[in-house]
Amino acid sequence: MNIDHEVKLLVEEIQRLGETNASGQMSVKFGVLFSDDRCANIFEALVGTLRAAKRRKVVNYEGELLLQGVHDNVEIVLLQA
Template identity: 75%
Template sequence: MDVDHEVSLLVEEIHRLGSRNADGKLSVKFGVLFQDDRCANLFEALVGTIRAAKRRKIITYSGELLLQGVHDNVDIILLQD
């Protein structure tokens, strides 16, 4: 699996599904990404891709682990446009 390619696809999906927050950065709720049909088909392991993007400082979110249902309202913020 090419992690860099997966992360770049994640950035594209954040652009597609996200909106600008008060700071002017693109933001999307974890639940929106997780429940999107296109994302479900695109990513084999969405949470793993999100964690890899956070380690690369491409995105940020509060907490360490994201779980569907529990963390649906967590904002995933794109740090680089």
């Protein structure tokens, strides 16, 4: 899969699993995304897809690298759909 396609799929999964935050933006916790069975089947490297989406300013989150367990409560905010 190419990166643009994976980023598009990531946006769809954030919309499916996320909730609207106080700022009116869609967001989801990293742990929710990471532990979702459908996401596990779609993304070979979820963290890599998230980093690519962040570089493209599609999503935003604190830090550079997200790790399961340690960063489960980090909010991933969808900047553009």
